[in-house]
Amino acid sequence: xxxxxxxxxxxxxxxxxxxxxxxxxxxxxxxxxxxxxxxxxxxxxxxxxxxxxxxxxxxxxxxxxxxxxxxxxxxxxxxxxxxxxxxxxxxxxxxxxxxxxxxxxxxxxxxxxxxxxxxxxxxxxxxxxxxxxxxxxxxxxxxxxxxxxxxxxxxxxxxxxxxxxxxxxxxxxxxxxxxxxxxxxxxxxxxxxxxxxxxxxxxxxxxxxxxxxxxxxxxxxxxxxxxxxxxxxxxxxxxxxxxxxxxxxxxxxxxxxxxxxxxxxxxxxxxxxxxxxxxxxxxxxxxxxxxxxxxxxxxxxxxxxxxxxxxxxxxxxxxxxxxxxxxxxxxxxxxxxxxxxxxxxxxxxxxxxxxxxxxxxxxxxxxxxxxxxxxx
Amino acid sequence: xxxxxxxxxxxxxxxxxxxxxxxxxxxxxxxxxxxxxxxxxxxxxxxxxxxxxxxxxxxxxxxxxxxxxxxxxxxxxxxxxxxxxxxxxxxxxxxxxxxxxxxxxxxxxxxxxxxxxxxxxxxxxxxxxxxxxxxxxxxxxxxxxxxxxxxxxxxxxxxxxxxxxxxxxxxxxxxxxxxxxxxxxxxxxxxxxxxxxxxxxxxxxxxxxxxxxxxxxxxxxxxxxxxxxxxxxxxxxxxxxxxxxxxxxxxxxxxxxxxxxxxxxxxxxxxxxxxxxxxxxxxxxxxxxxxxxxxxxxxxxxxxxxxxxxxxxxxxxxxxxxxxxxxxxxxxxxxxxxxxxxxxxxxxxxxxxxxxxxxxxxxxxxxxxxxxxxxx
DNA sequence: ATTAGCACTCGTTCTTTTTGAGTGCTAACA
DNA sequence: TGTTAGCACTCAAAAAGAACGAGTGCTAAT
Numbered sequence: 001x002x003x004x005x006x007x008x009x010x011x012x013x014x015x016x017x018x019x020x021x022x023x024x025x026x027x028x029x030x031x032x033x034x035x036x037x038x039x040x041x042x043x044x045x046x047x048x049x050x051x052x053x054x055x056x057x058x059x060x061x062x063x064x065x066x067x068x069x070x071x072x073x074x075x076x077x078x079x080x081x082x083x084x085x086x087x088x089x090x091x092x093x094x095x096x097x098x099x100x101x102x103x104x105x106x107x108x109x110x111x112x113x114x115x116x117x118x119x120x121x122x123x124x125x126x127x128x129x130x131x132x133x134x135x136x137x138x139x140x141x142x143x144x145x146x147x148x149x150x151x152x153x154x155x156x157x158x159x160x161x162x163x164x165x166x167x168x169x170x171x172x173x174x175x176x177x178x179x180x181x182x183x184x185x186x187x188x189x190x191x192x193x194x195x196x197x198x199x200x201x202x203x204x205x206x207x208x209x210x211x212x213x214x215x216x217x218x219x220x221x222x223x224x225x226x227x228x229x230x231x232x233x234x235x236x237x238x239x240x241x242x243x244x245x246x247x248x249x250x251x252x253x254x255x256x257x258x259x260x261x262x263x264x265x266x267x268x269x270x271x272x273x274x275x276x277x278x279x280x281x282x283x284x285x286x287x288x289x290x291x292x293x294x295x296x297x298x299x300x301x302x303x304x305x306x307x308x309x310x311x312x313x314x315x316x317x318x319x320x321x322x323x324x325x326x327x328x329x330x331x332x333x334x335x336x337x338x339x340x341x342x343x344x345x346x347x348x349x350x351x352x353x354x355x356x357x358x359x360x361x362x363x364x365x366x367x368x369x370x371x372x373x374x375x376x
Numbered sequence: 377x378x379x380x381x382x383x384x385x386x387x388x389x390x391x392x393x394x395x396x397x398x399x400x401x402x403x404x405x406x407x408x409x410x411x412x413x414x415x416x417x418x419x420x421x422x423x424x425x426x427x428x429x430x431x432x433x434x435x436x437x438x439x440x441x442x443x444x445x446x447x448x449x450x451x452x453x454x455x456x457x458x459x460x461x462x463x464x465x466x467x468x469x470x471x472x473x474x475x476x477x478x479x480x481x482x483x484x485x486x487x488x489x490x491x492x493x494x495x496x497x498x499x500x501x502x503x504x505x506x507x508x509x510x511x512x513x514x515x516x517x518x519x520x521x522x523x524x525x526x527x528x529x530x531x532x533x534x535x536x537x538x539x540x541x542x543x544x545x546x547x548x549x550x551x552x553x554x555x556x557x558x559x560x561x562x563x564x565x566x567x568x569x570x571x572x573x574x575x576x577x578x579x580x581x582x583x584x585x586x587x588x589x590x591x592x593x594x595x596x597x598x599x600x601x602x603x604x605x606x607x608x609x610x611x612x613x614x615x616x617x618x619x620x621x622x623x624x625x626x627x628x629x630x631x632x633x634x635x636x637x638x639x640x641x642x643x644x645x646x647x648x649x650x651x652x653x654x655x656x657x658x659x660x661x662x663x664x665x666x667x668x669x670x671x672x673x674x675x676x677x678x679x680x681x682x683x684x685x686x687x688x689x690x691x692x693x694x695x696x697x698x699x700x701x702x703x704x705x706x707x708x709x710x711x712x713x714x715x716x717x718x719x720x721x722x723x724x725x726x727x728x729x730x731x732x733x734x735x736x737x738x739x740x741x742x743x744x745x746x747x748x749x750x751x752x
Numbered sequence: 753a754t755t756a757g758c759a760c761t762c763g764t765t766c767t768t769t770t771t772g773a774g775t776g777c778t779a780a781c782a
Numbered sequence: 783t784g785t786t787a788g789c790a791c792t793c794a795a796a797a798a799g800a801a802c803g804a805g806t807g808c809t810a811a812t
Binding site: 142 | 616
């Protein structure tokens with residue numbers, strides 16, 4: 001059977017109506033709701049066809065129709081598109097940044113900012129939001145330094161490309177003069193700086209340990225940490241917000257389902273997996289839509305997930321995702337994500353290296369500066 | 377009216393039965409359940425008295441009785457105590473530590489460890505758990521260092537007592553020779569190390585800025601960060617786990633209530649407030665119980681909260697809390713928290729300063745070392 | 753003081769009835 | 783040939799009613 005113009009319109013009307021009400025939608029409703037003026041009887045005939053095509057089903061005889069996953073897929077891939085040009089109701093969500101910070105107090109850490117982004121998206125859309133911290137793909141070591149903290153403790157500071165900082169405190173049991181520390185620093189910096197994971201090969205390592213002499217175990221421990229710091233797929237944090245929004249959708253808020261979904265949100269590992277999925281293949285403009293069974297997470301078979309990939313200046317890529325009922329407002333969600341991406345890109349311009357900062361009097365914040373102690 | 381021996385027993389029986397079943401408990405049940413062999417009629421008379429005393433109520437005529445908040449209060453304060461000596465079913469929960477780390481992979485950060493503690497407690501009790509990171513009361517600055525990262529960026533590393541590390545990257549717009557950095561470091565360390573918040577007074581500050589000469593704005597920015605790092609009541613993280621456990625208790629799992637509670641768990645600020653409450657006045661062994669309306673959080677009027685204060689070696693104090701229905705198993709929960717405290721204390725012994733670490737070959741972990749970049 | 757007995761209450765559960773939204777089909781119409 | 787009015791039919795959900803039974807309070811006997 002053919003999905004002609006009229007059938008499309010009817011299907012779209014059904015989807016949109018169902019999106020709003022959450023109730024199965026009947027022929028009479030469409031007859032009035034849509035602009036094509038047809039009697040309910042005609043609509044019924046068309047609906048019958050649509051059902052045969054597997055695009056809608058009725059929960060029981062004498063109920064209205066509900067779109068199937070297939071219909072949503074079709075909606076997202078085709079039907080929706082046509083409207084999207086017109087629809088220009090400026091999605092005015094404000095990403096917290098340094099300049100217009102009326103929404104946010106201080107955003108001096110990436111972590112806070114991602115949390116805020118999640119919150120804003122969740123508030124704006126009324127769905128649940130999740131954001132994965134960017135993961136680094138191939139990072140250069142930029143700076144390394146050892147310093148003595150007290151008699152038995154050595155502090156190591158690593159800075160990698162993107163100004164991500166990593167600290168580690170070592171206990172030392174051996175004698176170590178300040179002079180030794182100095183030369184170790186020199187040794188490490190001159191040999192390691194600017195190198196990527198791959199470039200630190202056995203040659204470099206043996207050279208280092210040889211040079212280190214008696215302190216070679218310190219060098220080894222340093223190398224271990226370096227490896228951790230620049231390892232490509234080092235684990236990813238996930239920030240979430242608005243998980244309880246699912247209670248706004250009856251089809252998700254029976255205890256069984258809700259509990260499972262919320263569990264997943266608490267146990268962020270699975271979310272991380274779902275989000276990193278989107279990183280691999282960039283669909284249309286980096287936005288991907290998973291409908292029902294397509295979702296990579298078991299507990300969300302009754303949901304849809306929309307993800308988008310963001311990229312910060314240093315090539316740090318992360319994903320932001322929205323979880324809602326299958327009847328979610330796809331156009332709105334996708335629009336939201338799109339403008340969000342644009343804004344993020346505007347804030348973090350893709351200047352290859354050494355982007356010059358405009359010197360603004362006070363507290364000009366380092367955008368990528370996640371490393372701090374765990375407080376505040 | 378007098379709460380005699382028998383009434384106590386009956387009340388206790390009611391509470392315990394209700395704790396298990398969640399259903400109003402009737403006279404017949406008690407007549408059989410409790411060891412005092414009395415007919416249901418007698419129990420009924422006593423119950424009538426208990427109701428008059430405000431210790432139990434019936435949801436409606438012809439229903440069993442349910443304990444009031446007052447009854448729980450009495451139970452926690454008195455009734456329960458008697459049994460607690462006998463009850464020695466060793467609460468075997470294993471705090472993740474370095475030695476017995478079968479439960480945990482790597483605990484090289486406080487953050488991870490607190491998360492794990494929350495998880496374990498939640499799993500063990502079947503209630504929701506929350507843990508606040510320790511807050512520092514009066515901290516000394518231990519170490520400070522500036523280093524150049526690249527032409528326009530200066531990295532500052534602070535270490536404060538307890539080996540908490542804080543990083544900050546400054547943009548610099550002025551000329552700064554390596555020699556200048558060295559002397560700045562010298563200047564800062566010799567003047568600030570070992571000082572607490574209070575001791576860094578105007579005298580010290582003016583002396584510093586004077587000495588700094590042209591670089592006095594750098595010093596100012598450093599001081600600003602120092603202030604943040606050692607500020608006494610710097611904000612507190614809260615780790616939670618098992619929030620969805622509330623679905624196990626029907627009285628909490630209608631959508632309205634559940635949604636509110638879960639919201640509170642997502643919005644951790646309120647939890648932080650509730651937890652910090654316990655820090656102030658140490659009740660019996662640091663364990664406090666809030667029943668129903670006593671809870672400091674509005675959305676948890678239908679819950680009870682049990683909190684305990686833990687203290688790590690460096691005088692870092694935090695709170696761990698358990699949220700459950702008012703009919704929670706108080707003895708079990710309190711027991712759990714008690715043994716947990718003991719274990720934490722065992723792992724972090726209260727040696728005043730410079731606790732000697734047993735040198736174990738590899739990766740001897742710094743217990744208090746929260747500061748790292750946001751990954752892993 | 754305790755208890756057996758009994759009438760009474762009232763939420764829960766099960767069954768029945770009613771309602772109405774929605775369908776499919778047919779026959780008439782343009 | 784496509785559209786529509788009309789009508790019988792279905793079935794979930796809502797409303798109404800009946801039966802149940804857990805639990806109570808009271809009284810009278812022990």
